[in-house]
Amino acid sequence: MTAGKFIVFEGIDGSGKTTQVKLLAQWLEKQGMSVLCTREPGGTDIGNRLRALLLDPSCRDITRRTEAFLYAADRAQHVTEKILPALRRGDTVLCDRFIYSTLAYQGGGRGLDKEFLARLNELATGGLVPDVVILLDLSVEESISRVLGDRLPDRLEAEKSDFFRQVRRGYLEQAAQWPRMFKVVQAGVAVEEVHRSVLVSLEQVLT
Ligand code: TMP
Numbered sequence: 470m471t472a473g474k475f476i477v478f479e480g481i482d483g484s485g486k487t488t489q490v491k492l493l494a495q496w497l498e499k500q501g502m503s504v505l506c507t508r509e510p511g512g513t514d515i516g517n518r519l520r521a522l523l524l525d526p527s528c529r530d531i532t533r534r535t536e537a538f539l540y541a542a543d544r545a546q547h548v549t550e551k552i553l554p555a556l557r558r559g560d561t562v563l564c565d566r567f568i569y570s571t572l573a574y575q576g577g578g579r580g581l582d583k584e585f586l587a588r589l590n591e592l593a594t595g596g597l598v599p600d601v602v603i604l605l606d607l608s609v610e611e612s613i614s615r616v617l618g619d620r621l622p623d624r625l626e627a628e629k630s631d632f633f634r635q636v637r638r639g640y641l642e643q644a645a646q647w648p649r650m651f652k653v654v655q656a657g658v659a660v661e662e663v664h665r666s667v668l669v670s671l672e673q674v675l676t
Contacts, residue, residue, distance in 0.1 A: 471556035474674055475597070477567040479640060480605035481633050483612040484656045485663060489605060490563045492664045493671075497561055505555040508565035510543040513550045519543045537575045537589060544568070544593040553597065568594060569602055569643055577639020578632050601674045603667055604644055605656035609633045 476493075478486040487508075494504045511520035519539050522528060531539075544567070555562050568590040575581045609630050644651035652670035656663055 471553065472559040473556040474561045474601075475552070475556055475564070475599040476561065476671070476674070477564045477569065477599040477602045478605065479566060479569045479573070479602055480656060481607060481609070481612055481637050481640070483615045484605040484607045485660065486565050486605055488660055489603070489663060489667055490565050492660070493667055494563055496664075496668065497563075503558070503560045505551070505560045505562045506565075507547070507551055507562065509547060509567060509570065510540060512543075512547040512552075512564070515546045515550075516543040533575065533579045533581050536579070537571060537581055537586060540571050540575070541589045541593040544571075544590070548594050548597055564599070567599060567602075569604075569640065572643060573636045573639035577642070578636040580635075599650070601671065602647075602651045603670060604640055604651055604653045605663065606637070606641070606653050607656040609637060611657045 478490055480486050490506055490508075494506050497504050509516070510523055511517045519542060523531075523536065523539055523543075552562055552564065571586055571590055572583065576583050576586050612633060613630055641653075644653050654663060654666045654670055
């Protein structure tokens with residue numbers, strides 16, 4: 470049993486998760502709540518080493534399954550070392566990515582079997598699920614234009630846009646599958662407006 474609330478932020482790269490985690494943490498702290506902000510991959514020292522490996526462009530030979538296992542290893546360490554102790558203390562935990570990233574990126578994006586990934590996630594987390602998932606939804610075009618400005622995408626960036634389309638679809642399918650857990654927030658508007666929508670979507674969880 471845990472005392473604190475567990476809130477996860479998800480979304481494609483560039484959807485503004487990190488900014489929204491910070492704004493929500495500031496708001497919760499103003500209400501007198503004790504908050505832990507953390508992220509995956511890289512929420513622990515071990516996890517930071519795995520993150521460096523996972524994001525290293527020279528690790529081209531990494532297989533899809535190996536990649537999934539490394540994200541799961543990061544998660545197993547993170548849940549045990551950081552998330553569960555904080556929830557047991559009664560802290561509110563804000564986590565930038567969790568199991569849903571694996572389902573969207575390794576499942577939707579890389580095409581790995583969803584059942585295999587669900588089992589892997591279960592083993593990594595011991596069955597821990599959040600109270601709520603805030604999905605910051607952004608079109609792939611908006612995400613790319615945020616990153617590139619007026620420049621046209623090159624070949625690799627164009628390939629990446631197909632990948633992100635699959636990832637986004639993966640997220641929206643999860644939101645449809647677990648409508649009570651997922652709150653979909655439109656992320657293509659001003660930061661403050663997104664923050665207000667996040668607060669509205671958390672009303673039930675925080676009262
Ligand atoms: P970040 O940019 O949000 O810090 O995440 C790092 C990258 O890792 C991002 O491209 C998404 C990816 N990722 C996965 O592919 N699977 C996962 O399970 C997680 C947690 C992240």
